[in-house]
Amino acid sequence: MMSQKRGFERRDVLRAGGLVLGGSLVSGSTTAAEGSSTAADTTLTVLSYNDIQTAAAEDKTFPRLVTLIEQRRAAADGPVVVVGGGDQVGPHALGPLSQWRCPVDVLNLVGSDADVIGNHEFDYGLDAITDAESGGGVTNDSQFPWLATNLVDADTGEAFAGTESFEVVARGGVRVGLIGLIDEGATYGKTNIDFEAEGLRVEDYTETGPAEAARLRAEEDVDVVVALAHTGVPDAEALAEADTDDAIDVVVAGDDEIVYPPAETSGTVVTEGEARANYLGELHLHVDTDAGAVTGFEGDLLPVTEEIPKDPDASAIIDDYRGEAKLDTVIAETETPLDARFATNYHRESTYGNLVTDAMRERTGADVAITNAGGIRSNAVYGPGQITGGDVFNTLPFANTLVTVELTGEELVETLASQVITLESDTGQAFGEEISQQVSGVRFEWVPHEGVDEQVRDVRVGGEPVDPEATYDVAVNSFIADGGSGYPLADKPRIAETDVLLATAVVEYLDARGTVAPTVEGRMQRVDRDLTDASVTVDGNGKVVAQFDTPDDVESVATDTVAVWSPDGERVAAEHAVFDAEEETLVVRVDDAPLAETVADAADGEDLPLDLYAEYESSEFDHVYFERSRLNADVTATVRERGRAAGAPTGR
Known part of the structure; x- marks a missing residue:
């Protein structure tokens, strides 16, 4: 159940970092002027992070984030709550081997008050969210609650097994209500799980969120409501606008992975700290506990820099898992940069995409190989220089295996065209036209506009024009073979299914060569x-x-x-x-x-x-x-x- 379809990971930075001072809010039924204070004022600090993902398996920013949280918790002038915006346990290099365990073990050191279930929490399947029989699972192994306020059991209307609808934290005289929200795009849009068939219902977050926040104020007597929303910033702002009673004070967003320092929208503070443990959100709320209202705020995103020491316990956890998986072994050297950036792999042919799909085609003997852009992670460039096994697993962190399907030439063209995002579409207007895949053994032109006769044309396999009636062996990963990322492959004949991980196939391909120098060859021409x-x-x-x-x-x-x-x-x-x-x-x-x-x-x-x-x-x-x-x-x-x-x- 690998969540690999792009949410908004590659969105350009919306706002520059910097301290936001003297904000004023409308909270509950109380409006406070900027800078006002009362005798009952308490400063509540909200520390937040989101989309740790590939950093979870690296002894780099994640242990420094743990240290920074402790430093800012100690420096706070008043009570502190620590929360997450989802997508913490995947994807990462250790995912195919140890699944959620490494990031959860590290997060347990943080002392988080709650996190929200994001689409990548489903990377190991629905059952792995809570696995009571074996005593494991994402939520059972966590020493903090995971919230799913609007992803509920269709029969009971309650949060699904292993999650909670809300959490109330009473600290320093302030009662804080926490809720967790997710949207359709981060459920049906980014997993292969059929939630309805599993007896789950995804409720409209813009309705359920404000309603639950209002209930917490009325029934749980909370002073502050923080929504953990794995929706992205635009949808977080839509949530703030839908909250006409101003019951929600703060929205900590995740999913689109942008730098968005705290800013007020319709009386609610919205913030997001990019991804991969690069930032810690720090928000100071002035709370009038007599009125149960937030009267003002200051906030910032704190960068996680190399000057911040690593938490030794966090480093030890990560290094132990990496040692078991032998991720630090050098397997090859690349003479050209291997481009695993989101922007490149969604928009155009890439050197790393060529290497990955060449490895797939060699391993399977297929005529053509295709992999989805969302399956290539880390958003980084590797080399020129040495490449380790950990680098490969970091860029291919899903437990995807190799599958070979049989397609006619006509079906192959349809498959390639399924990934074209036109400039005129909503996604194209936000991110530009996209081809959203990487290929080997096939060359073609793609036309990213509405109203054209052919969006994929001049298709050649092995240098020859594709024959619509002929059949071709096409190697893909198991996620897209099951119909993931919108590929029309779920009902296609399967010639071969293996238990070979895509990452393993690439590691062995590199190891056999020792030195590689992939280049852009014109496989996909816009x-x-x-x-x-x-x-x-x-x-x-x-x-x-x-x-x-x-x-x-x-x-x-x-x-x-x-x-x-x-x-x-x-x-x-x-x-x-x-x-x-x-x-x-x-x-x-x-x-x-x-x-x-x-x-x-x-x-x-x-x-x-x-x-x-x-x-x-x-x-x-x-x-x-x-x-x-x-x-x-x-x-x-x-x-x-x-x-x-x-x-x-x-x-x-």
Whole structure:
């Protein structure tokens, strides 16, 4: 039940860090002016973290976060509560081996007052949330409660087994009510669990949250309500706006992993501390305990830096688990950077994606390999330099195994197209157009716009055009084989199922080579607009010149991006390119010699397909992620033997 579909992990930073001073709030039925105080004022400090994920298996930021929590708890002038925003126990490098145990053991040192069940708490399946029979499970092993206020038993309306609907903490004369909320996107959207079939109901967090907060004020006599919302900041703000009675004072968000220092929305403070134990949220609430109201706040996100010492007990826990898994063994060296960043792997071909899918294809002998972008984690770049087993498990932290399915050519195209996110979609407007996967053994163009005939086109397998009627062996991970991330594969024939972890396959692939140097090869080419086609002659003796009519939206062409690609991924940069805005033409000149090298195996007189790509400024497309739009032209190259008179190349 691996939760690998992207929530908002790669969202750009919304706000710069910095101390937020002198905020005023409306809490309960009491409104207080900025900076006001009463004799009953108490300063309550809320310390928060979220989305620890891959940091859970590294002796880096996580032990420092434990230390920072203790430091800030000791420095507080009044009572302190410590809370989490979910996604703490996965994914991480130890997940396939020790599952939730390492992060839970470390979190038990923190003395958290509560956390919220996030989508990655389901990484080990629904039963692993609480496993009473074996005495284990995420919640049974935790010495603090996990909240699921709006994910309830469909029959009873109560929080599902192993979780609580709320928690009340009485400390220093202040009663704090804690609730835990999750949205549809972090349940059905990011797991393969059928919650309805499991007898669970996901209630609308914007309704259940305010209602439960109001109940806590009325029935539990709380002074402050803190909602732990694994929803992301935009939905956390929607929760604040839906709370018309101002029953919720604070929303500690998780899921979209952005830097969002405490800020007021509709009388509620919303905050989120990115992810991977990089920040600790610190919020000081001025509480009038006579009125049961928050009268003001200050807050900040505190960075977890190398100057903060590691908690020795936390480090020992992590190192013991890593030692058992042999994660610190060097297995290979890479001569090129391995890019495991979210932004890269969702938007374009990556060096690490190529390495992973090449390993999948070699291990299975499949024609094609595909893996989902959300299955590649850590949001980091590795190398050039040594690569350890822990690096691989950190980037591939799910217990995914290799599965080979049989697809027709038509089904393969449909599968590839299922991951295209258009620029015009809501997701595209937030994050830019996306291809959302990495591949091996297949090359194609993708058109990220609504209303086009084909969003995936010019598909080639093994260098040959895909045959819609033929069948192909396609290696995938078990998550997407089951239909995860929207892949249409759940009902497809399975040729082979293995118990080989994807991470293990990559480790063994690296270990067998010792040194690797993956590059970007043009496996997935983005195209926004088409140029006219062209025909040229290639003999290696001169220059190839072609002229193209350009679409109306072309304002300028980035001439240094103009290049010709062969079907097997060889790239030849244009020697010269000139765009004429008045004539709406693009003239491209390519040195014939390197172009001839890319088609060296072709016979005399043979026609070969080439593709020309160029980036341009568009008067129509306003990109979010990419810097420029992209043009494509199909170029038919007629091959002539070197030394023969070839005649003049032809354009258009």
